[in-house]
Amino acid sequence: MSAVIGRNGLTAQKHEGDHATPIGIFPLRKVYYRADRIEKPQTILPVEPLSRNDGWCDDQHNSDYNRFIKLPHPARHEQLWREDNVYNLIVVMGYNDSPIVPGRGSAIFMHLQRPDRTPTEGCLALSESDLRAVLSAGADAVQVHAPG
Incomplete structure (x- = not known):
């Protein structure tokens, strides 16, 4: 299994817009998927x-x-319904949500890799088969750490 991370690597000091993936153990909260494009995941x-x-x-x-x-929304936001396929399957990671600290980072997901495996903006991206395997194995948390 090979994951793609943020273009600025891993960080223990995540902040909004740094394009780095946070290090830690994060509970998996919820799964969203594009029912018009893929089958419902087993989890x-x-x-x-x-x-x-x-x-x-x-x-x-x-x-x-x-x-x-729900959109429209007056504040800056990310649209989850995308033209590309990376958000066809999204797992919300429990990062900065208990409690939420403004500026510490948002929208940290596990989602699908781009075909060219380009880095994310701070998320963890897997192939669809690997992400489905994680979900079907009953995983309820993910650990992100430096290799080695």
């Missing part, structure tokens, strides 16, 4: 199909920061 986690108006707030000055939102 012990809660699963919900995405809709066109689903998003995630990444505006550290908004009370919805690092939360799932």
